[in-house]
Amino acid sequence: MTTKKKIFKIVLIVIGTGIIIAGGVGYYMFNKPARDVQNTETDFNYQASEIVNEYLMDSQKANDKYLDEAGNSKVLEITGTVAKISTDFNSQTVILLKDEGDKAGVSCTFTPETNANAENIKIGDLVTIKGVIRSGATFDEDLDMYENVIIEKSDIVASN
């Protein structure tokens, strides 16, 4: 009898712990914070020209390579010449890396946390920016213009 009770007690504890862990995991998953791109390992390093041309050659193939089904797409480090600096509706700094003679560039949006790191960057500087890719470069017939590669959650990795 006592051993039966003991077993029953153990089983109950195991089941209880299981429920608590499952609930905890579920709760964590539900409230999982946004992905920390800057603390994610870089998947690819490129010159701005390289990724732009890869997309212009075959956007389908490039999408397969860089975009993720759940939106957790590849993390890239792009080196290029600063062609334009602007600010978006969310007061985030946007730096366009575009090498001379290229049809499109890489548009990198910073975050409220990283904006300050881009403060001293000037047009013409050669910089390396890390961020997550959202979409590729393409010629859009309706816009009648080339669209840039889009990188977000950006930060400066190197500048000179």
Next chain:
Amino acid sequence: MKKTIFTALAAIALTFTTFNASAQKLVSSTTHFKFFSSTPAENIEANNYKTVSTLEPATGEIVFSVPMQSFEFEKALMQEHFNSKKFLDTKTNPKAKLTGKIADLSKVNFTKDGSYPVDVDGELTINGVTNPVKEKATIIVKNGKVALTSKLNVTLDDYKIAFKSGKPSTNIAKTVEVTVEANY
């Protein structure tokens, strides 16, 4: 005499410049798309700041190209659902597009400050599905700068976006509100 001719020439030159400026296609990469869904269970909001838009003052043609993975949600899980194959399949269709034309273009004076309510007729492509749309928008002209705002209601089922079961099917509204603003 010389002065008068010079003034006249300057005036003509100025007229041509303003005319050219208003005839040229306007491009905006300073944009904001807000997705808002409201159900008794919860309100869900996502923001996108990477849309590119063009507006042709001469013809009233408007284009918006929306990179879908740029929609940022508060909760990572919502963002993953949004991008997934079951919902917007953003890997297959990385961009949504709105092409339209201002139906009552004569109401808008691009050279005079003001707020002009207009009707836009066009097509909206989301998730690879295209539907005709009729939307109201406002063109704002201020100090020579043109801006556009609009609010559209998108019925998800029209674009084959539907969760058959589970939490997302009860927590996401059948029709979502999309707010648009663009500075050209």
